[in-house]
Amino acid sequence: MSVLKKQIPYTFKDPSLLDTRSFIGGEWVSSSSNKTFPAYDPEDDALAAEITDLTRPEIHNAISTAHTAFQTYRHVPPRQRRFMLRAWSDAIKAHASDLAAICTLELGKPFTESLGTVAYAVSFLDWFETLTEHVRGESIVANRADNRIVTVREPQGVVAAVTPWNSPVAMITRKVGAAIAAGNTVVVKPAPETPLCAIALAKLFERCGFPSGVLNVVTCSAETTAECGAEMCENRLVRHLSFTGSTAVGMWLHSECAKTLKRTSMELGGNAPFIVFEDADVEKAVEGLITSKFRSSGQTCVCANRVLVHESVIEAFSKQLLKRIPETLVAGSVWDKKTSFGPLYSSKGVAKVKRHFEDALKQGATLLTGGLEDEKGRGPNFIPPTALRVSANLTSKTSDLAFSSEETFGPMVALIPFKTEEEAIRYANETNAGLASYFYTKDASRQWRVAEALESGMVGVQVGLVSACEQPFGGIKQSGIGREGGSTPLEEYTEIKSITFGV
Numbered sequence: 001m002s003v004l005k006k007q008i009p010y011t012f013k014d015p016s017l018l019d020t021r022s023f024i025g026g027e028w029v030s031s032s033s034n035k036t037f038p039a040y041d042p043e044d045d046a047l048a049a050e051i052t053d054l055t056r057p058e059i060h061n062a063i064s065t066a067h068t069a070f071q072t073y074r075h076v077p078p079r080q081r082r083f084m085l086r087a088w089s090d091a092i093k094a095h096a097s098d099l100a101a102i103c104t105l106e107l108g109k110p111f112t113e114s115l116g117t118v119a120y121a122v123s124f125l126d127w128f129e130t131l132t133e134h135v136r137g138e139s140i141v142a143n144r145a146d147n148r149i150v151t152v153r154e155p156q157g158v159v160a161a162v163t164p165w166n167s168p169v170a171m172i173t174r175k176v177g178a179a180i181a182a183g184n185t186v187v188v189k190p191a192p193e194t195p196l197c198a199i200a201l202a203k204l205f206e207r208c209g210f211p212s213g214v215l216n217v218v219t220c221s222a223e224t225t226a227e228c229g230a231e232m233c234e235n236r237l238v239r240h241l242s243f244t245g246s247t248a249v250g251m252w253l254h255s256e257c258a259k260t261l262k263r264t265s266m267e268l269g270g271n272a273p274f275i276v277f278e279d280a281d282v283e284k285a286v287e288g289l290i291t292s293k294f295r296s297s298g299q300t301c302v303c304a305n306r307v308l309v310h311e312s313v314i315e316a317f318s319k320q321l322l323k324r325i326p327e328t329l330v331a332g333s334v335w336d337k338k339t340s341f342g343p344l345y346s347s348k349g350v351a352k353v354k355r356h357f358e359d360a361l362k363q364g365a366t367l368l369t370g371g372l373e374d375e376k377g378r379g380p381n382f383i384p385p386t387a388l389r390v391s392a393n394l395t396s397k398t399s400d401l402a403f404s405s406e407e408t409f410g411p412m413v414a415l416i417p418f419k420t421e422e423e424a425i426r427y428a429n430e431t432n433a434g435l436a437s438y439f440y441t442k443d444a445s446r447q448w449r450v451a452e453a454l455e456s457g458m459v460g461v462q463v464g465l466v467s468a469c470e471q472p473f474g475g476i477k478q479s480g481i482g483r484e485g486g487s488t489p490l491e492e493y494t495e496i497k498s499i500t501f502g503v
């Protein structure tokens with residue numbers, strides 16, 4: 001019998017991917033408390049499934065199990081790990097449609113976009129697979145004739161991975177792929193809003209030859225999350241905590257991890273500036289903005305959040321944006337393959353956009369298109385793509401705007417005019433966040449100058465998308481610590497041991 005509590009217009013090829021239990025030590029387990037928590041479908045807020053709600057002792061047990069598994073998994077040769085990673089990647093590809101359907105169900109992401117997100121998730125496994133056999137130490141010439149020094153890189157042990165709702169498949173493969181490629185074992189705690197994707201990933205993982213306990217998925221409600229998180233931070237067997245989520249929670253976890261001096265990887269919130277200079281190709285810049293701002297209905301950490309347009313091109317830019325929004329962003333049922341724009345994940349997300357929207361209007365912004373009311377009644381969490389124009393002077397009011405100081409995380413964009421490059425850069429850097437930045441200019445020397453001046457871990461020059469498995473992903477300032485993707489993650493998940501030989 002299906003575990004789903006509602007009917008959806010999709011038939012699963014492999015219904016066994018749907019489960020509501022946690023996965024510990026190769027076993028599917030329910031909480032000893034018998035408690036469950038609800039997961040909802042954001043399209044209509046209907047109950048989708050009841051998920052087992054683990055307690056702190058069960059998280060403790062998952063960590064111990066992962067630690068036991070580490071004692072053998074650490075010795076599995078890299079080529080064998082590679083083959084198992086390849087098998088997991090192949091299994092996900094073979095079940096891409098089912099996984100995408102689960103993502104659509106619990107996140108409200110249009111089905112076609114969900115297929116893209118699954119492909120993006122798989123790309124991390126394929127990428128880490130290529131790195132698996134390239135973990136290297138070095139040989140060092142000792143300063144004494146009777147010594148020889150070499151270094152080796154060793155896996156760290158148990159990695160705890162805490163992931164957000166907004167990217168329920170890729171944030172897991174990005175962390176787990178790197179950690180297990182390097183020989184670690186993992187306990188994943190997905191967001192309570194999107195547990196089904198994590199469970200389905202574990203179902204596929206189970207079929208790929210990995211020893212029991214290498215991957216464990218623990219599900220917790222919002223209420224039990226704090227105690228489960230505390231266990232992950234305080235348990236000395238966890239050697240690395242990898243977190244993606246809000247800056248506030250990341251800071252708390254980071255400070256709690258200091259008590260046992262764990263390594264942490266922190267992928268936190270952004271507040272990306274998107275700058276359009278006077279010499280930009282306006283059409284290209286509008287395309288970039290639509291990608292950057294409206295992907296996932298504005299719910300990614302790298303979404304453009306403060307859009308600065310040179311005053312000489314702002315009219316042309318607004319006109320083009322108003323033309324392209326309805327042409328590109330097709331709203332409709334999330335199950336319709338033509339739909340490219342869906343609802344937000346919950347009423348919490350809607351409330352935040354509403355607050356930013358009302359604040360901008362109160363401070364003199366004018367509405368260009370959209371607004372919070374959806375005349376077509378497309379569900380409780382649907383907000384149409386919305387554009388505003390701010391007339392305020394950059395140096396004063398704009399930094400007081402709510403959307404300017406925190407991520408909107410929704411489909412609202414406000415265009416802010418600016419006069420000079422210096423002014424645009426000053427405003428772009430006027431934030432504690434430093435994840436992504438974007439700008440458009442055809443001037444090659446300005447491209448270098450501005451890319452170097454922007455305070456962020458990632459810069460898009462004439463592009464609106466900076467996310468790829470081969471690219472280091474991460475932030476500076478309060479947007480995080482460490483990089484996921486690119487060539488360094490296996491270094492982040494290993495420790496250097498130096499060995500001195502007396503000869």
Ligand SMILES: NC(=O)c1ccc[n+]([C@@H]2O[C@H](COP(=O)([O-])OP(=O)(O)OC[C@H]3O[C@@H](n4cnc5c(N)ncnc54)[C@H](O)[C@@H]3O)[C@@H](O)[C@H]2O)c1
Pocket residue numbers: 162163164165166167189190191192222225226228229230244245246247249250252253266267268269270300301302407435475479480
């Ligand atoms: N930089 C990145 O790579 C990246 C990627 C995705 C999302 N984000 C950021 O994540 C935020 C949105 O996600 P969110 O609202 O789910 O963030 P969140 O911080 O509330 O939750 C993220 C995860 O942390 C868990 N969590 C919350 N409190 C915890 C605690 N005390 N102990 C342990 N775990 C705890 C949640 O259950 C969830 O699994 C945005 O700020 C976004 O920018 C960043």
Ligand SMILES: O=C[C@H](O)CS(=O)(=O)O
Pocket residue numbers: 166167170299300301302466467
């Ligand atoms: O929300 C943050 C995600 O990491 C963004 S991305 O999908 O990896 O670009």
